Amino acid sequence: MAAYMSAGRSENAFSTHDFVPEWAQEEVSTGTTIMAVEFDGGVVIGADSRTTTGAYIANRVTDKLTPIHDHIFCCRSGSAADTQAVADAVTYQLGFHSIELDEPPLVQTAANLFQQMCYRYREELMAGIIVAGWDKRRGGQVYTVPMGGMIVRQPVSVGGSGSSYIYGFMDSNYKPGMTKEECLHFCTQALALAMERDGSSGGVARLAAITEEGLERRVVLGHQLPKFSNT
Amino acid sequence: MEKRFMDSQIKGVSTGTTILAVTFNGGVIIGSDSRASIGGYYVSSKTINKLIQVHDRIFCCIAGSLADAQAVTKAAKFQISFHSIQMESPPLVKAAASVLKELCYNNKEELQAGFITAGWDRKKGPQVYTVALGGMLLSQPFTIGGSGSTYIYGYADAKYKPDMSKEECLQFATNALALAMGRDNVSGGVAHLVVITEEGVEHIVIPGDKLPKFHDE
Numbered sequence: 001m002a003a004y005m006s007a008g009r010s011e012n013a014f015s016t017h018d019f020v021p022e023w024a025q026e027e028v029s030t031g032t033t034i035m036a037v038e039f040d041g042g043v044v045i046g047a048d049s050r051t052t053t054g055a056y057i058a059n060r061v062t063d064k065l066t067p068i069h070d071h072i073f074c075c076r077s078g079s080a081a082d083t084q085a086v087a088d089a090v091t092y093q094l095g096f097h098s099i100e101l102d103e104p105p106l107v108q109t110a111a112n113l114f115q116q117m118c119y120r121y122r123e124e125l126m127a128g129i130i131v132a133g134w135d136k137r138r139g140g141q142v143y144t145v146p147m148g149g150m151i152v153r154q155p156v157s158v159g160g161s162g163s164s165y166i167y168g169f170m171d172s173n174y175k176p177g178m179t180k181e182e183c184l185h186f187c188t189q190a191l192a193l194a195m196e197r198d199g200s201s202g203g204v205a206r207l208a209a210i211t212e213e214g215l216e217r218r219v220v221l222g223h224q225l226p227k228f229s230n231t
Numbered sequence: 232m233e234k235r236f237m238d239s240q241i242k243g244v245s246t247g248t249t250i251l252a253v254t255f256n257g258g259v260i261i262g263s264d265s266r267a268s269i270g271g272y273y274v275s276s277k278t279i280n281k282l283i284q285v286h287d288r289i290f291c292c293i294a295g296s297l298a299d300a301q302a303v304t305k306a307a308k309f310q311i312s313f314h315s316i317q318m319e320s321p322p323l324v325k326a327a328a329s330v331l332k333e334l335c336y337n338n339k340e341e342l343q344a345g346f347i348t349a350g351w352d353r354k355k356g357p358q359v360y361t362v363a364l365g366g367m368l369l370s371q372p373f374t375i376g377g378s379g380s381t382y383i384y385g386y387a388d389a390k391y392k393p394d395m396s397k398e399e400c401l402q403f404a405t406n407a408l409a410l411a412m413g414r415d416n417v418s419g420g421v422a423h424l425v426v427i428t429e430e431g432v433e434h435i436v437i438p439g440d441k442l443p444k445f446h447d448e
Contacts, residue, residue: 168386168410193385214421228388 019156031200033162033191034064034075036132036142037174037183038155043132043140044180046187047075048162048195049203055188060203064185065217070095072110077160078147080125086117086127107133111143111151119149128159134210158190162198166190180209184218192225247271247417249379249408250281252349252359253391254372255400258428259357261349262404264378264379264412265420277420285311288423288432289327291352294377295364299344303334326351328360328368336366347376351427379411379418386410393448397426401435409442 031052036045047064050057064076066087072094076083090113097106111131119128125147132142144157156174158166169190178186184207191205205220247268252261267276281292285308293300307330314330315322328348335342346362361367361374373391375383392401401424408422422437 024319093429164381166385167384167414168407169389170385171391171410171447172386172406174446176446189389190385196388197384 016190031162031198032064032077032160033166033168033194033201034128034130034157034160035128035158035163035166035187035190036075036144036156037178037187038132038140038142039178039180039183040141042134043211044187044207044209045073045130045132045150046181046191046205046207047160048191048201049206050201051080052200056156056201062203063206065206066210067091067215068110068131069098069105069133071104071135071212071214072107072131073208073210074110074114075130075132075159077128077130078152082125082127082209083129086114086125086129089117090114104135106135106137106143107131107143107231108138108153111141111145111153112144115149115151118145118147122147122149130157130159132210134212136212140210158194160201162194162201165197166194169193180211184209189226191220193228195225196228248281248294248377249375249383249391249411249415249418250294250347250377251375251380251387251404251407252292252347252373253358253395253400253404254349254357254393255395255397257357258351258397258426259349259359259399259423260397260404260426261290261292261347261359262422262424263374263377264408265423266295266418266447268417269416271417274419276431279420280423282423282425282434283308284432285327285348286315286322286350288321288352288429289324289348290427290432291327291331291346291348292376293344293346295344296342299342300346303331303342303344303346306334307331321352323352323354324358324360325355325370330360332362332368335362335364339365345376347374349427351429362437366447375407375411377411377418379415382414383407383411397428401426403439410445412442413445413448 034047048061051059051062066074068074068091093113094105094110114129127145129145134140142157143153145151195201207218209216250263265278267279268274283304284290310330311322311327324392331346345364348360351357359371359374363426375387412418424435426433
């Protein structure tokens with residue numbers, strides 16, 4: 001579904017040989033569905049688990065929910081390489097900052113670090129990131145940093161190629177003031193719907209709830225996902 | 232919004248529309264927005280009617296190039312009424328959809344329009360047919376189309392139930408159109424809905440300010 005960079009990006013001396021299949025010449029991407037929801041006391045984040053190189057699924061059990069700090073996670077969409085590199089860089093910067101401060105970092109700080117990097121290198125990068133976490137000052141927060149390097153805080157945010165299909169579902173089903181369990185249920189349904197429709201999203205649904213107490217991770221396997229059949 | 236899915240010109244397939252058709256217990260509802268745009272930058276019409284009546288109980292709605300769609304529906308309307316006179320009975324919905332399909336398939340190189348045909352006939356009751364861009368014909372209990380439909384696949388999959396009542400179906404169609412118009416910048420205006428049953432045809436227009444509002448509006 002998503003249009004990706006041309007194969008000419010990775011030129012090498014062996015490009016004249018035909019025995020490299022076409023799918024191995026394509027860039028690895030996380031055509032994806034990611035989302036995050038704030039609730040009173042924390043956030044719930046979720047993602048599918050498919051990484052593709054062209055039509056081949058390079059990893060069907062990917063973990064796109066990456067810890068940046070104890071109570072701060074990011075959801076990655078776009079180029080797998082780009083997002084891993086940016087996330088690693090921000091993890092380092094935030095860890096250093098937190099030690100300097102002698103305090104857990106703010107979610108807003110993490111989000112702004114992502115934003116600065118994504119904006120400065122906007123021409124080179126293909127990364128759409130959702131930063132979500134909990135801190136003592138503002139509780140649960142979700143910040144979205146889409147491609148191009150904008151930053152905006154939203155109570156609920158979806159991203160990745162599969163997100164297009166669930167805007168309507170998100171708009172109609174999200175209500176402010178949901179509990180943690182309601183948020184988890186909402187995310188599971190939304191991810192299941194997107195994974196049904198988007199060819200680049202699939203596998204299992206990975207969820208995590210981040211609160212003051214800490215982190216709770218869940219996996220909903222393919223056969224356990226809610227089914228919405230209309231045949 | 233991520234760059235990839237901002238440009239419907241890249242896809243070249245559906246431009247500036249949200250259309251849908253849904254069967255319910257005893258009839259079918261066909262609906263669309265009312266915006267016609269040029270390149271996604273200029274709204275050339277705020278109140279265009281994309282629901283075209285091709286026979287007494289058969290409507291179709293168009294996605295894609297408006298020029299192509301108008302030309303095709305004009306030809307189809309003629310062929311269907313001719314067929315109906317020859318057969319001395321109202322045409323089947325499938326026949327009307329087939330006429331559109333023939334036109335789309337035989338002219339697939341030049342045309343850029345897809346159709347949803349919905350209606351009621353005595354043989355099979357309420358039906359919905361999709362004629363996709365290359366001329367594929369498919370019968371479905373409900374279908375959505377146009378650029379705005381991308382955003383409501385999740386909603387439609389989650390909320391559709393077979394054998395709804397007319398009121399439930401109206402609510403479903405209205406909500407779906409409102410959600411799509413809220414997210415797609417080339418869909419908008421008013422919501423046109425037509426309810427087709429054995430008894431007759433009812434046209435409902437819901438102006439923009441009366442559409443359902445969702446949490447962030």
